[in-house]
Amino acid sequence: MGLSRRWNSALPVALVLLLMIQPLTVTVLAEEGGGENENGEGGESENSIAVLSVLSTHENPDNGHTYALLEAANYSVSAYNADLLGAALVTIDGASENQWVVSTFTSLNATPRNLWIGLSDEDKEGYWSWDSRQPSWYRNWARDEPTMLAGEDYSIISAIHQGEVQIGQWMDSVEQPENLTVHGLVEIGQGMDHAILLPLPGEEEEGGPLAQAVIEEVDSLTLNDAITIEARVMPYSIDGSQFIMMKGDYGWGMHLTDGVLHYANDYAIRNHPSSEVELFKNEWVHLAITVEAGIGGTFWLDGQPAGNISAGDAVIPDGDLGSNECYQSGEDCDEFYLGRQGAGCD
Ligand SMILES: [Ca+2]
């Protein structure tokens, strides 16, 4: 249950969905408020922060991104220098990227090099997010990591085998670990690896939805009267309805309608309960909905409660309504849809 720690284990199902509503041309530039990186290469230097040398760069053939190994420094200086390069500390999207990073950088020139990656819980303890703001949920923590000790808000790929930590595994660390030399690894390149571009309202007609995903045969997903659904999104429009996910044929799901998060629990959109908070355009937000059937539910925006779902609305429909021909043919409504309304079974 690591990913849903905040919702605690009382909720037996946690679907973690990795979405964005954003054109794929957006780069991995960090979006932190000040816009300091708009000038790209180090326009303004703060006297107190060192500019680090790049020791080595390599291109990852899997994604075409360039990775720059910085000289060793603490986390903040490393992250700042990633920003100077117009990028962010690396976002590890899966085992293959982790493996490539390990084999390319952790023993470069036969020197063991621990690596700062962009994963931090600096903003909110226990809530790990990437410096690039990419929605990757892949983790490769070593056994018993993250230990979450005071100040351990940053993540390291270990270059050495030590105790429970194997080479290539991750551990959380303080900003300036004692007796450990760590190099920042910067990932430079466009694209959100797990992004799903949802169509703007009205664009669906031209040759079908711009992007969607269907996960087939999720009948094995059994719910025990409670559910947590999550997504990280950046709306590029807050007009009309944009479905983020829906189970089967008018089953449970979430959508934005006019910039407000809704819980899909009924055939009619107008009956869907909604959060109290409106989203902003072009800003990342983490959305979550927790529902306990017959008891109630809560909308969450960036981990903060953002409205309640009444006991009467706290239903979790299976999505087997059967509004389509396939239902008569006896096929199951066992799909799960990302980026579109369900309302179908294949
Ligand atoms: Ca990556």
Ligand SMILES: [Ca+2]
């Ligand atoms: Ca921490």
Ligand SMILES: [Ca+2]
């Ligand atoms: Ca640790």
